[in-house]
Amino acid sequence: MPDHPQTPAQHAFLFADPAAHSLSPLMHRAAFAYAGIDGDYAARRVLAPDLPDAVAGLRASGILGANLSLPHKESVLALLDELTPAARAIGAVNTIVHKGGRLHGDNTDAPGFLAALADAEAPKGGLSVVLGAGGAARAAVYALKQAGHEVLIVNRTHARAQALAAELGGRAAWPETAPWSAVTLLVNASSAGLDAPEDSPLSVFPPLDPSALVYDMVYRPAETRLLRDARAAGLRTQNGLGMLAHQARLAFAAWTGVDVPVSVFLEALNPPAGDLAGAAAP
Numbered sequence: 001m002p003d004h005p006q007t008p009a010q011h012a013f014l015f016a017d018p019a020a021h022s023l024s025p026l027m028h029r030a031a032f033a034y035a036g037i038d039g040d041y042a043a044r045r046v047l048a049p050d051l052p053d054a055v056a057g058l059r060a061s062g063i064l065g066a067n068l069s070l071p072h073k074e075s076v077l078a079l080l081d082e083l084t085p086a087a088r089a090i091g092a093v094n095t096i097v098h099k100g101g102r103l104h105g106d107n108t109d110a111p112g113f114l115a116a117l118a119d120a121e122a123p124k125g126g127l128s129v130v131l132g133a134g135g136a137a138r139a140a141v142y143a144l145k146q147a148g149h150e151v152l153i154v155n156r157t158h159a160r161a162q163a164l165a166a167e168l169g170g171r172a173a174w175p176e177t178a179p180w181s182a183v184t185l186l187v188n189a190s191s192a193g194l195d196a197p198e199d200s201p202l203s204v205f206p207p208l209d210p211s212a213l214v215y216d217m218v219y220r221p222a223e224t225r226l227l228r229d230a231r232a233a234g235l236r237t238q239n240g241l242g243m244l245a246h247q248a249r250l251a252f253a254a255w256t257g258v259d260v261p262v263s264v265f266l267e268a269l270n271p272p273a274g275d276l277a278g279a280a281a282p
């Protein structure tokens with residue numbers, strides 16, 4: 001444990017609907033304990049019409065800040081005082097930081113994703129494919145473009161891939177005609193596979209470059225059909241737990257100034273079997 005002075009109780013929240021089975025309290029409570037800070041983190045179910053009141057409550061208190069999950073990541077933007085360039089470009093906030101009465105909106109999904117890729121020794125640059133065109137795909141495309149990747153976007157609804165490419169860069173592609181053999185990073189940022197071990201965003205697994213990494217943002221189940229198909233093809237694979245842990249680490253650092261090792265967050269996600277029964281994202 002690092003030498004960190006005790007501070008008065010400090011609190012952060014998750015606002016989401018549903019929120020009851022969030023994994024975030026496990027991670028952030030472990031981080032407070034590691035950092036020696038007398039703090040707490042709680043998941044609160046906030047319905048969409050109640051978000052303005054919940055955010056106003058943050059402003060009125062000495063609370064550190066909050067995380068946002070479905071369905072609030074986009075609608076919260078209009079309620080904040082400032083946005084980081086990443087949050088503005090992605091159009092989504094997953095972390096509010098309370099600084100002297102002002103609320104700053106940040107997006108730690110994008111840098112958390114890049115940190116997880118670095119841990120997995122993903123290729124730096126090269127041709128990447130992002131599957132999906134929702135909020136997670138927006139963060140992935142933004143992050144990969146920032147990191148110098150050439151990005152193709154493949155989505156079930158092709159028009160959404162085209163719109164995302166026009167906004168954030170990259171090119172929309174069809175699974176049938178994408179130049180798969182040149183692809184060194186395949187990222188599933190769609191919700192295919194979530195709670196559905198037999199569901200894959202690609203009905204036929206494509207012939208990627210043999211050095212490719214396949215990264216699935218889904219972490220429940222720990223191994224999706226996409227990752228099984230990739231492993232069967234002899235490719236390196238990684239699920240979304242690392243991204244989940246890193247986005248939490250970065251939010252915690254923004255609130256407290258303490259960069260707790262990602263291992264603390266990952267260990268909190270791996271309690272004795274049974275403790276995670278019914279747990280849900282994020």
Ligand SMILES: NC(=O)c1ccc[n+]([C@@H]2O[C@H](COP(=O)([O-])OP(=O)(O)OC[C@H]3O[C@@H](n4cnc5c(N)ncnc54)[C@H](OP(=O)(O)O)[C@@H]3O)[C@@H](O)[C@H]2O)c1
Pocket residue numbers: 109132133134135136137155156157160189190191192193194199200201217218219240241243244245247281282
């Ligand atoms: N590991 C992490 O820390 C982390 C962080 C954020 C998100 N995630 C995960 O990322 C995933 C996407 O989240 P999101 O917020 O971006 O969701 P979202 O905004 O609802 O977008 C869902 C996307 O998935 C596509 N999709 C859904 N079902 C599909 C299927 N059966 N086959 C092919 N495509 C399908 C949708 O395609 P259409 O456009 O055709 O509807 C859409 O592009 C979720 O599984 C979420 O848990 C993980």
